Amino acid sequence: MTDTEPAPAVSETAESIATMEIRGAATIASAAAEALAEQAEAAAAADATASDPEAFRASMRAAARTLRETRPTAVSLPNALRYVLQRMEGDSVDRLRRSVVDASDAFVEQLDRAQEDLGQVGANRLADGDTVMTHCHSTDALACIEAAVEQGKSISAVVKETRPRQQGHITAEALRDAGVPVTLIVDSAARRYLDEVDHVVVGADSIAADGGVINKIGTSGLAVNARERGVPIMTAAQTIKLHPETLTGHTVEIEMRDETEVIDPDAREEIGEIDVENPAFDVTPPRYMDAIVTEHGQFPPESIVTLMRELFGEGAAEPWAEP
Numbered sequence: 276m277t278d279t280e281p282a283p284a285v286s287e288t289a290e291s292i293a294t295m296e297i298r299g300a301a302t303i304a305s306a307a308a309e310a311l312a313e314q315a316e317a318a319a320a321a322d323a324t325a326s327d328p329e330a331f332r333a334s335m336r337a338a339a340r341t342l343r344e345t346r347p348t349a350v351s352l353p354n355a356l357r358y359v360l361q362r363m364e365g366d367s368v369d370r371l372r373r374s375v376v377d378a379s380d381a382f383v384e385q386l387d388r389a390q391e392d393l394g395q396v397g398a399n400r401l402a403d404g405d406t407v408m409t410h411c412h413s414t415d416a417l418a419c420i421e422a423a424v425e426q427g428k429s430i431s432a433v434v435k436e437t438r439p440r441q442q443g444h445i446t447a448e449a450l451r452d453a454g455v456p457v458t459l460i461v462d463s464a465a466r467r468y469l470d471e472v473d474h475v476v477v478g479a480d481s482i483a484a485d486g487g488v489i490n491k492i493g494t495s496g497l498a499v500n501a502r503e504r505g506v507p508i509m510t511a512a513q514t515i516k517l518h519p520e521t522l523t524g525h526t527v528e529i530e531m532r533d534e535t536e537v538i539d540p541d542a543r544e545e546i547g548e549i550d551v552e553n554p555a556f557d558v559t560p561p562r563y564m565d566a567i568v569t570e571h572g573q574f575p576p577e578s579i580v581t582l583m584r585e586l587f588g589e590g591a592a593e594p595w596a597e598p
C-alpha cells in the first residue's frame with residue numbers, strides 16, 4: 276500500500292458495491308464506513324503513512340474517492356464517507372486512526388438505531404389486517420412491516436419481483452421469515468393487484484430537496500398506479516438518504532447498468548441490431564408520494580427540504596477532495 280493506494284479491504288468493498296454483491300442504500304453506507312475504518316487501521320500500520328499524519332489523511336481521502344466512484348445514485352454512500360471524514364481529527368496518526376474508527380462505529384450504530392426508529396413510525400401507518408405491496412428490497416421498508424408485525428398486527432404482502440435483478444426474491448424471503456404471508460408477482464401485474472392492497476411501501480436511494488424520491492426503477496409507475504387506484508404509498512428512508520447536493524440545484528445521477536442484466540448476449544444476437552438500456556432508478560415526483568417516513572417522524576414530501584436544511588445547512592462538503 277502506498278500513501279494513495281487503498282488498503283485491500285477498501286478495494287474489495289468497492290468491487291462488491293460495484294457488482295452489487297453488497298447492495299441496498301443502507302447496507303452500502305455501512306459497508307463504506309467500515310471500509311474507511313479498515314483503511315485507517317491499514318494506513319496506521321503501513322510504512323508510507325504510519326508516522327506521517329498528512330500522508331495518513333491523504334490515504335483516507337483516496338480510499339473515500341475509491342468507494343465514492345462505485346455507484347452514483349444512492350446518496351447514503353457519500354453521506355457515510357462525509358460523516359466519517361468530517362470527524363477525522365488529531366495531530367498524530369494514532370489519534371487520527373482512533374477518530375476514524377470511532378466515527379465509523381458511531382455511524383453504523385446510528386444507522387441501526389435510525390432504522391429501528393423509522394420502523395416504528397412506518398408501522399403506525401399500517402393497520403391490523405393490512406396487505407402491503409413492496410418493490411425491490413429495502414431494509415428501511417422492511418423495518419416498517421416487521422415493526423407492525425411485532426406490534427401484533429397481522430400483515431400480508433404482495434411482493435413485486437423487480438426486474439432485472441429480482442431483489443423481490445430477497446424481500447419475499449425476509450417477509451416469510453417474519454411470518455408475513457407473501458404473494459410474489461411479476462412487475463407488470465402490480466396494477467391488477469393494487470385493488471387487494473391497503474398500502475404500498477417502498478424504500479429510497481436518495482431523496483431530493485423538492486421531495487422527489489429516487490428509488491428502484493419502476494417505483495414511479497407504481498406510485499402513479501397506486502394514486503389512480505386510491506392506495507396510499509409511503510417511502511421509508513432514513514435521513515442518510517437525503518441528498519444535500521440537491522439543495523443547491525444539482526440533480527441526482529441515475530445509474531445506467533450493464534445491458535446483460537436485461538438480456539443475455541445470445542438472445543440479443545438473435546434479435547439483431549437493437550439498443551438495450553438499463554436504468555437502475557427513477558424519480559417519483561413528490562405529488563405521487565403520500566409520506567416520507569424517517570427516524571425523525573413522517574413528512575409530506577414537499578416539506579422534506581426543511582429537515583434537509585436542518586441536517587446539512589445549505590450544501591454538501593466534499594471532505595474526500597484533495598485540498
Ligand SMILES: O=P(O)(O)OC[C@H]1O[C@H](OP(=O)(O)O)[C@H](O)[C@@H]1O
Pocket residue numbers: 298299300301302410411412413414415416442477478479480490491555
Ligand atoms: O437502504 P435500503 O432501505 O436497504 O434500500 C434502499 C434502496 O436500495 C436499493 O437499491 P439497489 O438494490 O442497491 O440498487 C433499492 O432501490 C432500495 O429501495
